Amino acid sequence: MTSGSLPNDVAGLLATFGVSAADHSGGQRVVRSPLTGETIAQVREVAPSDATTAIGRAHDAFLAWRQVPAPRRGEFVRLLGEELRANKEALGRLVTIEAGKILSEGLGEVQEMIDICDFAVGLSRQLYGLTMGSERADHRLMEQWHPVGVVGVISAFNFPVAVWSWNAALAFVCGDSVVWKPSEKTPLAALAVQALTERVIARFPEAPEGLSVLLLGGREVGEALVDDTRVPVVSATGSTAMGRIVGQRLAARFGRAILELGGNNASIVAPSADLDLALRAIAFGAMGTAGQRCTTLRRLIVHESVYDRLVSRLKRVYAAVSIGNPLDGDALVGPLIDEAAFTAMDEALSQARAAGGTVHGGERQTAGVPAGGVYVRPALVEMPAQVGPVVHETFAPILYVLKYSTLDEAIALQNGVPQGLSSSIFSTDMRETDRFTSARGSDCGIANVNMGSSGAEIGGAFGGEKETGGGRESGSDAWKAYMRRQTNAINYGHAMPLAQGVRFDIADEDNGDDRGSADA
Known part of the structure; x- marks a missing residue:
């Protein structure tokens, strides 16, 4: 950190989250406050190879987290919301210093994080699937929603922490782990949020190491996140030009994109x-x-x-x-x-x-x-x-x-x-x-x-059409983007009728009755 009142203020704010200025100084990325243009930090960024290792930790965390009951996952997010409530003033001020928005907007952004945590806690008991009437006798047709895997989040400078929360709060209750690459212009607020999340992980027995991963870095780190097949979903917020690249790279490997791009x-x-x-x-x-x-x-x-x-x-x-x-x-x-x-x-x-x-x-x-x-x-x-x-x-x-x-x-x-x-x-x-x-x-x-x-x-799904990318985040049923749908047909009878009236008769002379017949 450099000397001066603003950098000192930042160091003090980071200390409230347990983030040591010394641990995040001397790096290659210079962080300047738009308030004065002065340097407030120099943070170290990860290499693409380190990002790949971190994604591996997140994938291992997902394999454990998906087995935790959804209401318990909701309790984890409730505790995260409480940490945000307790640190709203400090985090809101840090957002203002790093992103330049007026203080009431900085505080409002943290309130938005708190609100989405509240929403996600209720959602943890409402991950509903449907049951449908089957055309076949003695059959039940239903759908389930299962955790999808590691969710990648690429966020922009203008909402340096809220966009992460829209994705992470939902992903956590859905049973996913999260890997976050924030804007290179606002890494300090991301460090603060990661520190709060790690506090909750440390005192939550079921939360595995790697459940929430932060990757500071530039385009190469973002590319590593987008290209990794262990990340089935990537939410990217930014310009339309960026979204075109991210969307095409994800489509090339059949990944799922949640794109929040330009607005006019x-x-x-x-x-x-x-x-x-x-x-x-x-x-x-x-x-x-x-x-x-x-x-x-x-x-x-x-x-x-x-x-x-x-x-x-x-x-x-x-x-x-x-x-x-x-x-x-x-x-x-x-x-x-x-x-x-x-x-x-x-x-x-x-x-x-x-x-x-x-x-x-x-x-x-x-x-x-x-x-x-x-x-x-x-x-x-x-x-x-x-x-x-x-x-x-x-x-x-x-x-x-x-x-x-x-x-x-x-x-x-x-x-x-x-x-x-x-x-x-x-x-x-x-x-x-x-x-x-x-x-x-x-x-x-x-x-x-x-x-x-x-x-x-946060109650409504957020997102747009055309060059805005088509993604939806936050409320309503946006949670479905962070899960995979599974349709189940369950036969609780003894016959084997086929759908659409198809007949497929087989000879089975050893069978003593006709309960296995395909057309019974």
């Missing part, structure tokens, strides 16, 4: 919308986490009758929103993750201007913010059409605003991009809202009414 999320503001409500939702959706959420609102499609009223108010909000140190309770917008993010934002705004857009904001901020961080004013961009950068995701606080005249036109604009994660409509006309959520409406995995595109709850 839109909200429609209808003539009947409550504009006060819409304004608050739009502001958080577009500017929260400095525009670095996969569900960030990036396109605003406004009816021409309310366009001027809403956009004039949005301009004032954008000009006045507080930008600064995310540890300061007054700041609503923190820094971008790094300089490359600002470069991408600046290029997108240049393309928008070239396409006829009018840009409000988007400039670099230096006054009133910590030196060394990449702070920008969120950009509101009025566009004449959905062209140029509007159809692409730029991971930065840019909101493109478009006009529409009919609901059909608005829905066509909403659906007219390659991504399909989240969407919403603001309207008090029930016919409009029901149309938006119907099969003829939004083509996204998430479609909200009178709220923004961001802020999903």
Whole structure:
């Protein structure tokens, strides 16, 4: 660790989790805080060969863990949730320092981890299969769900710990072990979570060593995880470009992919919308986490009758929103993750201007913010059409605003991009809202009414369509992705009827009766 108040703060936070700064210093990976740009750690990464060995430990752990009754596995996750509750403040602060989101969002991310643990505990007694009526007499037809194996998790910097929990909490109760490769930009929060998990493993008799494995490393380590046939399921969160590579490599070996990729999320503001409500939702959706959420609102499609009223108010909000140190309770917008993010934002705004857009904001901020961080004013961009950068995701606080005249036109604009994660409509006309959520409406995995595109709850399955990857995590029946389905046909009679009326008679002169006949 280097000297200075921020690195010292990080060392103190890591110590609360039992993570020694000395044990994770002197490595080849430099970790910088986006708050100030200063180095807060240098961590050691594993080699691909070490990753392969670690996956072997996780596979051995799976073989033992799958034999533990599911409610006991739920108790393990309950204890993990209690550790997270006890360490919420420290972990939330560490997330803010390492990822740059404001403190309430850092704390909210840990709360999301706690919530998914609660969900998974209940799920441990609800891993239900179905029973079906059989067409054959004296037969029962049913399905079971069994643990699938080692689950690989590749997470991104913007939710450095919550995404792991969406996968891990479900995987643990389903009977799987977990191998986690976090973003190279946020390894410290991962170390803290791994330390909390190991505390629970140490005091849980049935939990085997290797149940939860952390792999710090870059692309080569991720490739080792994706290519290992002992990992039947990989959940990968990140860019569409990354997802294409991961999906193809998994498909080549018939592995299962849970892909959570790009989002280019839109909200429609209808003539009947409550504009006060819409304004608050739009502001958080577009500017929260400095525009670095996969569900960030990036396109605003406004009816021409309310366009001027809403956009004039949005301009004032954008000009006045507080930008600064995310540890300061007054700041609503923190820094971008790094300089490359600002470069991408600046290029997108240049393309928008070239396409006829009018840009409000988007400039670099230096006054009133910590030196060394990449702070920008969120950009509101009025566009004449959905062209140029509007159809692409730029991971930065840019909101493109478009006009529409009919609901059909608005829905066509909403659906007219390659991504399909989240969407919403603001309207008090029930016919409009029901149309938006119907099969003829939004083509996204998430479609909200009178709220923004961001802020999903863990009770529902999270994920999207098209270039978002099709994966589903968190609530509802997303747990099925972490298990394998087995269909059982059980004959409790003495005859052997075949399905679909097939007859297959065999001669069996030694048999004293006809109870073994295939057509009895």
